[in-house]
Amino acid sequence: MINVRALTTTGAVRGGATLLAIALLAGCSSSNPASVAPSVALSSPSAAPSVVASATPSPTVASPASASPSVAVGPLALCLKPSDTVDCAVPAGTYTTAPITPSIMFTIGDGWRNDIAWPDGGEISRNGTSFGWFSGLRPSTPDAVVLKTGTGVDQLIAHLRTIKGFTVGPVSAATLGGVAGKQVDVSSNDKEDNWIFVTKISGIGMRPDDRIRMMFFAHEGSVIMIGLESKPATFDAAVAATQSVLDSIRWN
Numbered sequence: 001m002i003n004v005r006a007l008t009t010t011g012a013v014r015g016g017a018t019l020l021a022i023a024l025l026a027g028c029s030s031s032n033p034a035s036v037a038p039s040v041a042l043s044s045p046s047a048a049p050s051v052v053a054s055a056t057p058s059p060t061v062a063s064p065a066s067a068s069p070s071v072a073v074g075p076l077a078l079c080l081k082p083s084d085t086v087d088c089a090v091p092a093g094t095y096t097t098a099p100i101t102p103s104i105m106f107t108i109g110d111g112w113r114n115d116i117a118w119p120d121g122g123e124i125s126r127n128g129t130s131f132g133w134f135s136g137l138r139p140s141t142p143d144a145v146v147l148k149t150g151t152g153v154d155q156l157i158a159h160l161r162t163i164k165g166f167t168v169g170p171v172s173a174a175t176l177g178g179v180a181g182k183q184v185d186v187s188s189n190d191k192e193d194n195w196i197f198v199t200k201i202s203g204i205g206m207r208p209d210d211r212i213r214m215m216f217f218a219h220e221g222s223v224i225m226i227g228l229e230s231k232p233a234t235f236d237a238a239v240a241a242t243q244s245v246l247d248s249i250r251w252n
Contacts, residue, residue, distance in 0.1 A: 075105045075252075078124070080117040087115045090124055096252060097122055097133050102220045104133060104177065107248035120199040129238040130229040131245060135222055136199040144195040144203060153182055153216040153223055156197070160184065160214070165191030166206070174215045176226065177249040181217035187232060197225075211235045219251060 075096035079088040094107045099119055108124065116123040116132070123132035139147040139159035149155055160168045167187040174183035186206070194205035204227075206212065213228040213235075228246075230238035 078114045078117045078122065080114040080122075082118050084117075087113045087125075090114045094248075098252060100133060100135050100224075102135070102222055102224055103252040104224075104226075105248075105250045105252060106131075106245050108245055118202060121202055121204075127241075128230060128234060129242060130227070131242055132227045132229070133224060134197070134199065134202070134204060134227070135224045137197040137204070137223060137225055138199065140195045140198045140203065142193050142195055144198055146198060151223060153218050156216055156223065156225070157182065157184055157214075160186055160196070163191075163193050163196065165189055166193070174217075176215065176217065176246060177251045179217050179219050179251055181215055183213055183215040185211060185213050185235075187211045213239065 075094050075098075077098070078095055079090055090108065090112045092109045094105055096105050097103045100121065112124045112126045114122070114124050115130070120136050121132065121134035123130055125131070136151075137156055138151055139149050139156065141147060147159070149159055157171060160166070165188070167189060169185040169187075171182050171184050174181045188206040188208055188210045190208045192205070192207050194207075195203045196206065197204045204225075209231060211230060211232045215226045215228075217224050217226070226246075226249075228239060228242055
């Protein structure tokens with residue numbers, strides 16, 4: 001699950017982070033860093049009791065339809081707002097990542113929660129697995145100082161290989177929604193780097209014992225990273241369980 005970390009205008013870090021670290025720059029949020037509440041298990045909605053029509057004298061009055069849980073259709077907006085500090089349950093349905101550019105649509109089942117929904121990135125999570133999307137990435141030092149090493153797909157992947165103590169797997173082709181890109185698995189092992197990439201208002205990092213499949217796509221003049229995160233011990237199962245979400249992705 002992604003937590004929130006805040007930066008001051010001088011780059012000093014405030015707050016804490018686990019796994020992927022996300023930050024708001026001063027001036028783009030309130031003076032106090034936002035915090036994400038612990039995940040709360042989502043219970044399935046229960047069906048309301050059906051209403052049985054009884055015979056009535058003429059004229060006949062139609063009985064109300066029985067209520068039942070419905071699956072949201074979309075694309076819908078995610079439930080979280082940029083100013084929210086508590087995650088929210090996301091019903092099954094099809095959602096859009098707009099206003100992030102370029103935006104995607106994806107379809108999920110039950111049990112997901114929306115942890116982040118910002119103009120440059122967002123995330124949903126379920127059972128220890130996180131699915132996120134981020135745009136405008138720039139390579140960064142561990143102190144959140146932007147590096148001028150390039151922001152293309154190949155340059156962003158090359159930056160991952162400079163992080164001391166991390167294991168970066170081989171690059172392979174990735175295609176989501178008909179758009180071709182490149183993917184790489186990154187393991188933090190027993191190290192951490194809180195600011196691997198930064199954007200205009202946020203940043204991405206990794207805590208120890210974390211693994212993320214980072215998928216990079218150059219589309220409509222921008223680069224977007226779609227990430228799938230879990231603990232190394234459960235990573236393969238997490239990828240398999242989330243494959244249907246990846247397969248559902250369409251570009252707006």
